[in-house]
Amino acid sequence: MSDLLSIEGLxxxxxxxxxxxxxxxxxxxxxxxxxxxxxxxxxTTLFNMISGVYRPGAGRVVLEGDDVTGMEPHxxxxxxxxxxxxxxxxxxxxxxxxxxxxxxxxxERGPVLADLLGLPGARxxxxxxxEGARALLARxxxxxxxxxxxxxxxYGSLKRLEIARALAxxxxxxxxxxxxxxxxxxxxxxxxxxxxxxxASGVAILLVEHDMKMVMRISNHIVVLDHGEKIAExxxxxxxxxxxxxxxxxxxxxxxxxxxx
Amino acid sequence: xxxxxxxxxxxxxxxxxxxLVALGFTIIYNASDVVNFAQGEFVMxxxxxxxxxxxxxxxxxxxxxxAIAATAxxxxxxxxxxxxxxxxAPVVSLIIITIGxxxxxxxxxxxxxxxxxxxxxxxxxxxxxxxxxxxILPQSLWVTGGAIAVFVGLWLFFTRTLLGRAVLATSNNRxxxxxxxxxxTFVMTLSFALSAAIGALAGVLATPITLTSxxxxxxxxxxxxxxxxxxxxxNPKGALVGGFAIGMIEALTAGYLSxxxxxxxxxxxxxxxxxxxxxxxxxxxxxxxx
Numbered sequence: 001m002s003d004l005l006s007i008e009g010l011x012x013x014x015x016x017x018x019x020x021x022x023x024x025x026x027x028x029x030x031x032x033x034x035x036x037x038x039x040x041x042x043x044t045t046l047f048n049m050i051s052g053v054y055r056p057g058a059g060r061v062v063l064e065g066d067d068v069t070g071m072e073p074h075x076x077x078x079x080x081x082x083x084x085x086x087x088x089x090x091x092x093x094x095x096x097x098x099x100x101x102x103x104x105x106x107x108e109r110g111p112v113l114a115d116l117l118g119l120p121g122a123r124x125x126x127x128x129x130x131e132g133a134r135a136l137l138a139r140x141x142x143x144x145x146x147x148x149x150x151x152x153x154x155y156g157s158l159k160r161l162e163i164a165r166a167l168a169x170x171x172x173x174x175x176x177x178x179x180x181x182x183x184x185x186x187x188x189x190x191x192x193x194x195x196x197x198x199x200a201s202g203v204a205i206l207l208v209e210h211d212m213k214m215v216m217r218i219s220n221h222i223v224v225l226d227h228g229e230k231i232a233e234x235x236x237x238x239x240x241x242x243x244x245x246x247x248x249x250x251x252x253x254x255x256x257x258x259x260x261x
Numbered sequence: 262x263x264x265x266x267x268x269x270x271x272x273x274x275x276x277x278x279x280x281l282v283a284l285g286f287t288i289i290y291n292a293s294d295v296v297n298f299a300q301g302e303f304v305m306x307x308x309x310x311x312x313x314x315x316x317x318x319x320x321x322x323x324x325x326x327x328a329i330a331a332t333a334x335x336x337x338x339x340x341x342x343x344x345x346x347x348x349x350a351p352v353v354s355l356i357i358i359t360i361g362x363x364x365x366x367x368x369x370x371x372x373x374x375x376x377x378x379x380x381x382x383x384x385x386x387x388x389x390x391x392x393x394x395x396x397i398l399p400q401s402l403w404v405t406g407g408a409i410a411v412f413v414g415l416w417l418f419f420t421r422t423l424l425g426r427a428v429l430a431t432s433n434n435r436x437x438x439x440x441x442x443x444x445x446t447f448v449m450t451l452s453f454a455l456s457a458a459i460g461a462l463a464g465v466l467a468t469p470i471t472l473t474s475x476x477x478x479x480x481x482x483x484x485x486x487x488x489x490x491x492x493x494x495x496n497p498k499g500a501l502v503g504g505f506a507i508g509m510i511e512a513l514t515a516g517y518l519s520x521x522x523x524x525x526x527x528x529x530x531x532x533x534x535x536x537x538x539x540x541x542x543x544x545x546x547x548x549x550x551x
Contacts, residue, residue: 053436077442089437091430102430105423106442115422116414122421129423169441 003062004029004204005081005173010049010059011228019045020228022059025221027173027204032195034207034215037225038248043208044086046225047177050206051083052076063173078106082171084162086178086208092151096142096161099150100133103168136164141190155182163194173204180211192218216240224248263394268516269509270392274401274470276508277408278304281463282485283492283500284411285456290495291419292428292452294352298359299339301482302366303457306332307464308473309370312379321381329461335366336457337450345449363478370475383469404466411459412501419497428452432495480524484511487527490534493544502542506530 005027012020020042027033035043048054050061055070062068063079071079091099108129114122137143140160145153150161159179166174176195180188188211196218199205209215215222215236222239224232226248232239239245282300289297307328314324343358384403389396418425430438431448438445463481464473471477488507492499507527515523534541 051440073436073439074442074444077440083440085436089434089440091433091437093433094430098426102426102438102441102443105427105430109423112418112422112424115424116417118417118421125423126421165441 002065003027004064005050005206006060006062007046007050008060008062010046010056010061012045012049012054012057018228020049020225023223023225023228023230024059025223025230025233027206027221029172029204030199030202031220032199032205032207032218033221033223034209034219035223035225036209036212036215041225041248042228043225044177045228047083047175047206047208051081051175077169080169080172081175082166082169082173083175084159084166084177084179086181088155088158088162090150090158090162090165092149094150095147096137096150096153096157097130097133097146099161100136100164100168101129103136103165104129104132106169132168133164136167137161139167140164140194141187156184156187159183160187160191163191167198171203173206174198175206177208178210179207180209180214188214264516266393266395268512270395270397270401272509272512273505274398274404274508275511276488276505277401277404278463278467278471278481278504279484279488279507280408280501280504281404281411281459281466282481283488283504284408284415284497285459285463286485286489287415287495287497287500288428288452288456288459290489291432292448293344293355294432295344295355295359296486296489296494297453297456298356298482298486299363299366299478300456300460300485301478301480302363302370303332303336303460303478304464304467304481305370305473305475305478306335306366307461308468308477309374309379309464309475310461311465311468312381312473313374315381316379321384324381325465328465329458332461332464333454333458336453336460339457340449340453344453345446363482367475367478374475376475378472378474380468380472398470400466400469404463404470407462407466408501408504411462412497415497424451484527487531487534489541491530491541493541496541496543499541499543 003026008024010020010023023046035046037043049056052071052073060067060069063081068076068079108125110122110125134146137146140163142157142160145157153161159182163179180191183191192214195205219236222233222236223230224239224245231244231248232242282304285300285303286296289295310328310331311324314327315321339362343362344355347355347358383400385399389398419429427443428448430443431445435445484507485504488504489500491506492503507530510530511523511526514526
């Protein structure tokens with residue numbers, strides 16, 4: 001099977017600052033690829049370009065052989081790309097269940113008139129969306145929070161809610177931006193299993209995460225960024241021995257301006 | 262007693278018009294958090310275009326349909342030309358743009374049509390119906406029925422349809438809405454089309470009673486806004502109840518105090534709501550809008 005997602009020479013400049021420069025890598029179905037690097041290395045910016053939030057200044061994003069560079073997020077979602085955010089993008093005034101149901105927006109869309117009149121087909125679609133959403137909430141361990149307003153949930157719960165909603169789209173590629181941030185050890189392990197499980201079902205996963213133990217444990221492939229450039233890539237064992245990576249993380253030559261992850 | 266009933270009838274009638282305006286506010290507000298002050302101009306256009314087309318020889322139902330469709334197109338154009346280019350601007354700026362749009366539409370209507378007061382025949386004649394010592398015009402029943410029908414339609418739209426939920430999702434978090442595949446640009450276009458069509462419908466139904474001219478928009482916008490605020494911005498049920506309440510208060514003020522104070526009633530309500538009940542009767546509490 002060929003590449004599902006291919007990142008080719010992606011770059012963007014903010015006011016003269018090269019936030020990301022010439023980054024390339026590939027993700028195959030079922031593979032977990034992690035992007036790591038010190039704070040400010042450009043990981044989230046890279047995610048934003050891939051998912052259409054920012055339009056890249058250079059390079060291409062190729063999804064299943066099609067050039068999707070700079071395509072709007074809702075169109076990328078329709079092509080099977082789904083993502084979560086480091087700083088959470090949920091619907092605060094909806095319940096957890098309603099948040100998850102929005103993930104079925106694409107699959108269970110029907111004629112508006114049928115919905116309005118409450119025709120059997122429309123009701124069946126609504127039921128499928130709700131059942132699917134409940135199953136996903138259970139999968140991420142939020143079944144008890146289904147009826148609570150998302151705005152009142154804890155940070156760790158919201159992280160998992162966002163993953164549930166992203167999974168509702170039945171994505172081919174799932175971009176997870178720090179899914180374990182703010183989660184305790186038990187929750188982190190649960191998310192770990194969840195990600196491995198999703199990957200095993202054939203979904204390509206692209207991960208930004210600061211929890212190095214988690215990254216080393218679940219990644220098939222690691223891409224290391226520093227100052228917006230790719231400085232290394234390979235399997236976890238290779239990357240963790242790479243001198244450039246160690247230097248970037250420990251700040252051997254860079255001074256103290258980079259906290260290690 | 263029959264006097265009170267008469268005041269209530271006229272309150273219901275004008276309240277139904279305000280309710281329709283308030284319902285129009287609801288849709289755009291739900292999609293974008295923007296209060297569209299050009300909503301009253303849609304009411305004016307509904308009446309003026311219908312009068313114009315009817316005077317040109319078209320049958321009244323056809324003239325009304327043309328007015329509603331044309332106003333909906335104008336609503337879409339307003340979104341494309343004025344709101345969309347300012348995407349990302351603070352909501353306050355967008356609201357000010359709608360005030361500008363309102364002034365522009367009013368001026369344009371003065372040029373395209375004229376400065377006269379116009380009307381067209383009531384749908385089911387002018388013979389008053391006698392009820393318990395008071396009378397009500399058949400057209401009042403049309404307006405009231407129209408407001409209730411639009412309310413039921415909107416309520417079903419927002420609670421039952423995925424598209425309605427997409428509108429709510431867009432206002433809740435635009436980026437998150439895009440992530441789940443919602444075309445937020447289309448949602449905005451749709452909201453303006455629907456709001457404008459509902460506004461025009463209000464104009465079509467009300468004109469045989471209230472008459473119309475190029476300048477009636479701002480009055481409808483302010484009264485409808487008062488209704489929407491009283492009921493709780495964004496809630497169709499609130500818009501309906503709030504609109505009718507403003508109509509009642511206005512009619513009772515005109516009847517028992519003085520008709521000179523009738524327009525002040527709506528503003529007293531706006532102030533009272535802002536002081537004592539900022540969420541309105543059915544509004545979302547601000548705590549869940551993190």
